[in-house]
Amino acid sequence: MAIQTFPRLRNFLVWGAIALSIAVPLGFAATSPLLAWRGPAYIVAGLAGVIAMALLLVQPLLATGHLPGLAGPRGRRAHRWIGGILVLMVVFHVAGLWITSPPDVVDALLFASPTPFSVWGVVAMWAVFATAVLAALRRRLRPLSWRRAHTALAIVIVAGSVVHALLIEGTMETISKAVLCALVVAATLKAVADLRTWPGRTR
Amino acid sequence: MTDAILTRRTLLAATGALAAAGVSGIIVPARAQAVPATPSMRGGSNNYLPGAPIVERIGGGGFWMTGTVRRAGDGAPLAGQRIQIWAHTTEGNERDPWSHGATLTDANGAFRLEMPQIVPAFGQPHGHLAYDSGDFKTVFLRPVMDSASDTSLHADFVLQPA
Numbered sequence: 001m002a003i004q005t006f007p008r009l010r011n012f013l014v015w016g017a018i019a020l021s022i023a024v025p026l027g028f029a030a031t032s033p034l035l036a037w038r039g040p041a042y043i044v045a046g047l048a049g050v051i052a053m054a055l056l057l058v059q060p061l062l063a064t065g066h067l068p069g070l071a072g073p074r075g076r077r078a079h080r081w082i083g084g085i086l087v088l089m090v091v092f093h094v095a096g097l098w099i100t101s102p103p104d105v106v107d108a109l110l111f112a113s114p115t116p117f118s119v120w121g122v123v124a125m126w127a128v129f130a131t132a133v134l135a136a137l138r139r140r141l142r143p144l145s146w147r148r149a150h151t152a153l154a155i156v157i158v159a160g161s162v163v164h165a166l167l168i169e170g171t172m173e174t175i176s177k178a179v180l181c182a183l184v185v186a187a188t189l190k191a192v193a194d195l196r197t198w199p200g201r202t203r
Numbered sequence: 204m205t206d207a208i209l210t211r212r213t214l215l216a217a218t219g220a221l222a223a224a225g226v227s228g229i230i231v232p233a234r235a236q237a238v239p240a241t242p243s244m245r246g247g248s249n250n251y252l253p254g255a256p257i258v259e260r261i262g263g264g265g266f267w268m269t270g271t272v273r274r275a276g277d278g279a280p281l282a283g284q285r286i287q288i289w290a291h292t293t294e295g296n297e298r299d300p301w302s303h304g305a306t307l308t309d310a311n312g313a314f315r316l317e318m319p320q321i322v323p324a325f326g327q328p329h330g331h332l333a334y335d336s337g338d339f340k341t342v343f344l345r346p347v348m349d350s351a352s353d354t355s356l357h358a359d360f361v362l363q364p365a
Contacts, residue, residue, distance in 0.1 A: 101324075
């Protein structure tokens with residue numbers, strides 16, 4: 001029996017699945033034993049990173065109107081707001097790390113870090129900022145140029161963030177982190193396929 | 204055919220190069236530095252505090268940082284060399300002065316200093332070590348632990364005169 005026959009059950013399951021995929025990794029990170037040996041700025045920085053990753057799961061679902069109750073213009077408005085929060089989370093993440101250990105953050109920003117994951121994170125950070133600038137200039141761009149640029153940047157953000165997170169030994173628990181990353185990649189690929197941004201495909 | 208000639212030429216050149224490499228390989232090692240100097244690692248000097256005091260132990264201990272200090276070239280052990288050690292541990296982060304301490308190498312060029320357990324920070328469980336006393340060129344190391352549950356970490360210095 002198709003689940004579409006029971007829209008309320010379907011909505012409940014969709015929101016439940018999303019809540020669970022975000023709450024489980026966030027819960028593990030918020031109770032990590034490593035937090036006992038970290039200062040407040042470092043704790044905030046880490047959690048801001050986890051929240052940013054969780055938002056990357058919601059963004060493609062909002063863009064394609066897959067979230068019950070948030071299809072169409074409402075979903076796109078939410079997508080813009082969450083994009084702004086994402087920028088804020090990245091700023092908290094980097095600022096908190098800077099307070100904790102300035103030279104490590106300087107190395108990362110200059111691509112001179114000994115840790116490969118920081119390169120992925122910094123590339124994703126610039127892609128997030130570039131997306132924000134692009135979104136602000138959106139009305140001056142041709143709609144197709146905007147969509148292509150946004151899609152390309154979104155792919156860089158997701159790929160960079162996922163590799164960044166997976167290579168880090170930190171407060172996130174390994175399995176819940178891997179599951180969240182897999183869901184983010186799947187949701188992004190689905191959105192890119194659904195939105196048909198690239199030429200060679202008929203609308 | 205041109206192809207055949209080129210191939211033969213390439214083969215001759217390659218054989219010649221190989222023979223030359225082989226011969227020089229036999230001659231050169233006698234003059235080469237047997238033990239090359241250790242280069243500083245990327246990020247090794249991060250949160251370094253020059254002049255950290257020589258201590259019996261950093262904080263409460265429970266974790267061992269070990270290593271050796273030798274001279275470049277002949278590999279002779281260097282006694283009495285000051286090595287500074289710091290890390291993000293259960294008792295403080297890298298910027299806290301009490302996370303830092305120094306020790307001296309023994310007659311065999313070996314050092315070991317007890318310190319609090321290193322915990323993962325900035326993505327990896329790692330320690331920092333510095334040789335920065337002037338007689339030899341300064342070297343900063345940043346070894347990474349194989350596992351966060353390890354209770355020791357090892358780092359070797361090979362120093363060249365300043």
